[in-house]
Amino acid sequence: MFAFLVRRCFQITSKVQKLTSQFPNESRNITNYHLLAHCTQRRIVTHRNIKYLQRSAPFWIQINCFHVSSQASKIKKVGEPEKRELDLIRYDFKELKNSPKPALYLGYGGLIPFVSAPLVMAITETYFPELAFAQIAYGATILSFFGGARWGFSIPESSPAKPDWLNLGNSVVPSLLAWIALLFCDNLTESAIMIIMGLGIALHYDLALLPGYPSWLRGLRTVLTVVATFSLVATLVIKNTYPEKKLVSDKK
Known part of the structure; x- marks a missing residue:
């Protein structure tokens, strides 16, 4: 099965090269299409990895700790009284x-x-x-x-x-x-x-x-x-x- 997929990939690559040689004006568009598809695929993979990390416990622990500390600092700043001259x-x-x-x-x-x-x-x-x-x-x-x-x-x-x-x-x-x-x-x-x-x-x-x-x-x-x-x-x-x-x- 793996050998079959490799042969099909080489055949598609050779067809693409022939098409670019026959239509030189369209080669840039084809190349851009492949680059766009490659970037989209990487974004999908990255998005999946982020979702996987979000489900993991250490990621949530870090987010929760940071959130609590920021709220605590805000509460502390609000609660601290300012020193007055006649106090x-x-x-x-x-x-x-x-x-x-x-x-x-x-x-x-x-x-x-x-x-x-x-x-x-x-x-x-x-x-x-x-x-x-x-x-x-x-x-x-x-x-x-x-x-x-x-x-x-x-x-x-x-x-x-x-x-x-x-x-x-x-x-x-x-x-x-x-x-x-x-x-x-x-x-x-x-x-x-x-x-x-x-x-x-x-x-x-x-x-x-x-x-x-x-x-x-x-x-x-x-x-x-x-x-x-x-x-x-x-x-x-x-x-x-x-x-x-x-x-x-x-x-x-």
């Missing part, structure tokens, strides 16, 4: 554990003068104006310190906060507010309110308007400011609740 709870407070130990100890230790004054007055159930003034004076000092820290942060050449009018001008504002608060020494309520306003403005500058404290310092500044503010509010509440008594009586 303190999600980012800055989590960085408090990475704060340098001296900054933590000195920062929390600096709250003792704020907390001790209303604590003593609450225990004795007496409002002492001397303790209230000492607390306000200490708050004015801390307020000036925040402004100086911002000024010093803007000076280095590598700092993200450049020494322009915005950074240096806003770093002077807390000191001015502290000075005005001390001018109202005869009215401690106004002085305490001025210090509370200054602490809030300084914190707003550091978190929103001016760049670039690290996350741990932003979180620490927020905690310190909140505690100091509530201690001053507690002093104002004690002033309106308990009787006033001076620590040192005036002797004539």
Whole structure:
């Protein structure tokens, strides 16, 4: 049977050669026809091979794995939240554990003068104006310190906060507010309110308007400011609740 097919192929080839020799103008068309038939046959074979590969298990495993990974990457990109500047709870407070130990100890230790004054007055159930003034004076000092820290942060050449009018001008504002608060020494309520306003403005500058404290310092500044503010509010509440008594009586 194989020999018969071989003979028939040779006979067809010889007939084609005779036809091309008799019709030279049509030889190109015949040759193109054979090339087209050959290409079509190869495409059919390739298509069959692809179908066979698609039915095989490894091919489907590769496609499925690639499909799942692409979907997973899309879901991950959509689900990742963008970091926002004032997102303190999600980012800055989590960085408090990475704060340098001296900054933590000195920062929390600096709250003792704020907390001790209303604590003593609450225990004795007496409002002492001397303790209230000492607390306000200490708050004015801390307020000036925040402004100086911002000024010093803007000076280095590598700092993200450049020494322009915005950074240096806003770093002077807390000191001015502290000075005005001390001018109202005869009215401690106004002085305490001025210090509370200054602490809030300084914190707003550091978190929103001016760049670039690290996350741990932003979180620490927020905690310190909140505690100091509530201690001053507690002093104002004690002033309106308990009787006033001076620590040192005036002797004539």
